[in-house]
Amino acid sequence: MRPEDEDRIAAQLARVMAVACVRNTQLEALHAGRTPISRTGDGSDVIVQDAEGNRIPWSEVSRIDDDEMRALMREIVDRLYTFHLRIDDPAFRAEIDRWAAMTAKWDAAKPDPVLSAIPGKTPERG
Structure with missing residues (x-):
């Protein structure tokens, strides 16, 4: 298989795994709720006060x-x-293929610098 095909397949698989295995989890409940307003845009002007009066x-x-x-x-x-x-189960794979369409407009996948820095025998592709 050509390296560009491997990259394309790996990128699609990464996006599908993100939506199927990470996005639709308890993470959604943690993401729900009110977001504080920040005039600076970076949250540096937002302070949280806890039950003991600590300003954080x-x-x-x-x-x-x-x-x-x-x-x-x-x-x-x-x-x-x-x-x-289950990835080799045809019914599961059909559902996953439908989910892949949800990720079509996501940002392109790119190598993670931390995982990429782990030494290995596979040559770097550029």
């Missing part, structure tokens, strides 16, 4: 607690696992 700049506020993060990661791992187990 928005950029320093944790928006997800440990239990929520643990539950989210469990759900994502379970979905990724199930995705890999």
Whole structure:
């Protein structure tokens, strides 16, 4: 298979896995709710006051607690696992192919710098 075909397939698979295994999870509940108004646009002018009167700049506020993060990661791992187990099932694949259309206008995938920095035997493609 040509490298450009491998890249195209990997990019499409990454987008489909993102929508099927990450987007439609508890992450949606964490994303729901009111977003504070920031006149600067970066949240530096937003302050959160907690129940003890502590004033916390928005950029320093944790928006997800440990239990929520643990539950989210469990759900994502379970979905990724199930995705890999079922990807050869024709009915599952047909549904996934329909979901792929949802991602058609998403930004193009690009290599992640952290994962790309891990040494390996596969030569870099440019």
